[in-house]
Amino acid sequence: MNFHFTEDQLAVRGMARDFAEKEISPGVAGREETHEYPEALVAKMGELGLLGMIVPAEYGGSGVDALSYVLAIQEVARVDASVAVIMSVTNSVACYPIWKFGSEEQKTTVLAELASGQCIGAYALTEPQSGSDAGNQKTRAERTAGGYVLNGVKAWITNAGVARWYVVMAMTDPAAGTRGITSFLVREDDRGLSVGRNESKMGLHGSRTSALFLENVEIPESRRLGAEGEGFRIAMTTLDHSRIGIAAQAVGIARAAYEESVRHASTRETFGKKIREHQAIAFQIADMRVQIEAAELLTWRAAATSQVTDRRFSKESSMAKVFASEMCNAVCARAVQIFGGYGYSREYSVERYYRDARVTTIYEGTSEIQRMVIAKNVLAQA
Numbered sequence: 375m376n377f378h379f380t381e382d383q384l385a386v387r388g389m390a391r392d393f394a395e396k397e398i399s400p401g402v403a404g405r406e407e408t409h410e411y412p413e414a415l416v417a418k419m420g421e422l423g424l425l426g427m428i429v430p431a432e433y434g435g436s437g438v439d440a441l442s443y444v445l446a447i448q449e450v451a452r453v454d455a456s457v458a459v460i461m462s463v464t465n466s467v468a469c470y471p472i473w474k475f476g477s478e479e480q481k482t483t484v485l486a487e488l489a490s491g492q493c494i495g496a497y498a499l500t501e502p503q504s505g506s507d508a509g510n511q512k513t514r515a516e517r518t519a520g521g522y523v524l525n526g527v528k529a530w531i532t533n534a535g536v537a538r539w540y541v542v543m544a545m546t547d548p549a550a551g552t553r554g555i556t557s558f559l560v561r562e563d564d565r566g567l568s569v570g571r572n573e574s575k576m577g578l579h580g581s582r583t584s585a586l587f588l589e590n591v592e593i594p595e596s597r598r599l600g601a602e603g604e605g606f607r608i609a610m611t612t613l614d615h616s617r618i619g620i621a622a623q624a625v626g627i628a629r630a631a632y633e634e635s636v637r638h639a640s641t642r643e644t645f646g647k648k649i650r651e652h653q654a655i656a657f658q659i660a661d662m663r664v665q666i667e668a669a670e671l672l673t674w675r676a677a678a679t680s681q682v683t684d685r686r687f688s689k690e691s692s693m694a695k696v697f698a699s700e701m702c703n704a705v706c707a708r709a710v711q712i713f714g715g716y717g718y719s720r721e722y723s724v725e726r727y728y729r730d731a732r733v734t735t736i737y738e739g740t741s742e743i744q745r746m747v748i749a750k751n752v753l754a755q756a
C-alpha cells in the first residue's frame with residue numbers, strides 16, 4: 375500500500391486543476407443561469423486529453439492510469455459538476471466499453487474519435503420504464519440482411535444531442551431476459567435517431583440530458599459492440615468503472631462546498647467572533663473534512679483496484695459510489711447551514727453545490743442499487 379502519488383499522477387492533477395480554475399471557473403455562474411452547454415470548454419478538454427484518459431495512446435487516448443483519471447474528475451467537479459459529468463460520461467461509459475469490448479476496427483475508428491477528443495459520447499441504457507431495473511429493456515434490435523434495425527425510447531441520456539456516438543443497449547432476444555440484450559454503436563446522424571427536449575433539471579444545468587428516440591434505425595453488423603446477448607454484461611461492467619467517476623465527481627463537489635464553508639466561517643462574525651470560533655461550526659468543519667477524506671480513500675482504492683485486477687470490481691466501485699455520493703449530499707447540506715441565509719441565495723455557489731450533489735445518489739445506479747450490489751458481493755463470501 376502506498377499513499378504517495380507518482381509524478382505523473384500529480385502532473386495530471388495539476389493540469390486539471392489549472393484548467394478548471396483558469397478556464398472553467400470564470401463562466402460557471404453564467405452557465406448555471408442560462409443553462410448554456412459549454413461547447414468551447416469541451417473542445418478544450420479534448421485537446422488536453424481529458425476525454426479518453428485511460429484509453430491507450432494507440433487508440434487516441436492519453437494512456438494514464440485510473441487514479442489519474444479520478445484525480446482529474448475531482449478537480450473539474452470541484453469547479454463545475456456539469457463539465458465533470460460531460461467528461462466522465464465520455465471517458466467512462468462511452469470510451470471504456472468500446473476499449474474493453476470493441477473490435478479492432480471499432481477501436482481504431484469510433485474509439486479513436488472519442489478518445490482523441492474530436493467528439494463526445496453517450497450511453498443509453500435507461501428507458502422510461504426501466505432505470506434501476508435495467509434488464510427490463512423494451513428497445514428492440516432485429517436482424518436484417520446486413521445488420522440490425524433498432525426501435526425504442528431511451529430516457530435521461532446525458533450528452534444526448536451533443537454526442538456523436540451513443541452506446542445503446544437493446545433487446546435482440548426477449549425470451550432470453552438479460553442474456554438477450556446486445557450493445558450497439560449508434561451515430562448521431564443515423565437515420566431514424568432523434569433527441570427529445572433538454573430536460574429541465576434541478577442541477578447540472580450546463581449538461582444536456584434528453585430522451586433518445588430510435589425509429590427504424592438501421593446499422594451495419596460492424597456496429598454491434600461485443601457478441602449478441604453480451605450487452606447486459608457490457609453495460610454492468612461499464613458501470614463498475616463509471617461509478618468510480620461519479621464517486622470522484624461527488625468528492626470534487628464536496629471539496630468545493632467544504633472550502634467555501636471554511637472561507638465563510640473565517641470571515642462571518644456573530645456574537646463578537648468569527649463563526650469558526652464557535653465549536654458547533656468548527657466541529658461541522660472537522661466532520662466534513664473526515665467524510666471527504668474517507669470518501670476519497672474509497673474512491674482511490676476503487677480506481678487502484680480497477681487498474682490491477684482482471685476480475686469485476688463491482689464491490690469496490692459501489693462502495694465508493696454510495697459512500698461518496700451520500701457524503702457529498704451531507705457535506706453540501708452542512709455548507710448551506712454554515713452559510714445561514716446566504717446559503718439559500720443563488721448568489722452563493724454552495725446553493726449550486728447542494729443542487730448538483732443531489733443527483734449523485736441517483737444516476738449510474740441509485741444508493742439502493744449500490745447497496746444491493748455490495749450486499750450480493752459480501753454475502754456471497756460470507
Ligand SMILES: Cc1cc2nc3c(=O)[nH]c(=O)nc-3n(C[C@H](O)[C@H](O)[C@H](O)COP(=O)(O)OP(=O)(O)OC[C@H]3O[C@@H](n4cnc5c(N)ncnc54)[C@H](O)[C@@H]3O)c2cc1C
Pocket residue numbers: 463496497498499500503504505506507529530531532533575578583733736737738739740741742743
Ligand atoms: C441527470 C441524469 C442523468 C442521467 N444520465 C443517464 C445516462 O447518461 N444514461 C442512462 O442510461 N441513464 C441515465 N440516467 C438515468 C439514471 O441512471 C436512472 O434515473 C437511475 O438509474 C434510477 O432509475 P429510475 O429513475 O428509473 O428510478 P427507479 O428505478 O424507478 O427507482 C425509483 C426508486 O426506487 C428505488 N428502487 C428501485 N428498485 C429497487 C429495489 N429493487 N430495491 C430497493 N429500492 C429500489 C430506487 O433506488 C429509487 O429510489 C440519468 C439520470 C439523471 C437524473
